[in-house]
């Protein structure tokens with residue numbers, strides 16, 4: 001059978017591939033330490049779970065409005081006002097089945113076939129695939145350590161053409177953990193307004209930010225950029241609700257209506273009782289999230305220190321999310337177990353084989369001399385896993 005062009009053009013997720021391989025080894029009884037996880041290792045806070053359970057028991061089990069229930073939209077409107085200084089009305093909010101779904105709805109609502117979408121590299125693996133599914137053309141902007149792997153307005157401007165329709169921005173970033181500073185975001189906002197392109201701002205790691213920094217939403221730099229922005233956020237990362245599948249977007253009423261129509265005919269509403277849990281997440285106590293972020297912060301300093309002790313690896317201290325993204329370029333060209341390390345793919349294979357440690361190669365994020373390690377795992381695993389990586393790296397010749 002010949003698949004459609006659309007289906008044939010989609011690549012499998014490289015992050016899922018390595019975690020699957022590590023899981024298979026674990027199932028064989030091999031003691032594998034995995035740094036692959038893209039989700040917090042904490043349980044969903046109890047108050048959120050009970051709100052969903054109560055609503056289930058009360059029979060809240062039917063279809064809801066496709067773009068989300070009214071009380072959740074109201075809680076989201078309050079959240080944007082409180083946390084981001086952004087005023088939205090309920091008709092500007094679309095609740096979807098995960099932030100990934102919100103992003104996809106936004107891409108489908110904005111991008112026409114042939115339109116160019118600017119994506120800074122390293123990027124979250126899903127962005128180029130969603131753009132291609134919409135018939136759009138990803139245009140990559142390469143970054144390096146001189147800007148902390150962040151794309152400046154100057155760099156974005158060089159990639160613009162008359163076909164540029166959208167910029168996808170992700171701060172704090174997956175995979176790098178990098179955070180754009182206020183000035184960098186303001187300059188991007190000014191560029192978008194002067195060149196008239198849309199911005200899809202993925203702010204899913206908003207709350208996972210360190211060193212007393214505060215997240216800045218690009219839409220908050222005035223009414224003009226707000227009109228051009230779709231802000232996406234969700235519950236998976238901040239509230240450890242990955243399996244609940246809930247995310248949301250805030251944007252101009254016309255774009256929100258377009259996204260809702262797409263959702264009407266593809267998935268309909270997000271899960272009814274999950275939405276009730278989400279209302280509690282936004283309106284209830286926030287201390288479980290704060291404890292989680294404090295724990296991530298401790299792990300962050302340990303993993304960064306231990307990575308920098310490995311000759312051939314250099315690791316910047318990430319400002320947010322729960323990933324480190326060390327440059328392992330110094331190990332490329334070396335040989336281990338009779339095989340040459342040609343890039344982060346073969347390095348990840350070597351580490352899985354020799355150290356029994358799973359890391360995600362940077363190739364899938366557009367950055368083949370880097371690898372991604374998630375520290376959403378316990379401190380013991382971080383200590384032991386990094387020791388094992390150091391031992392295996394020391395054997396490379």
Ligand SMILES: *Cc1c(COP(=O)(O)O)cnc(C)c1O
Nearest residue numbers: 098099100124174204234236247
């Ligand atoms: C995890 C993640 C998402 C998707 O989150 P869901 O709400 O679970 O769909 C979106 N963007 C980035 C960068 C992520 O890491």
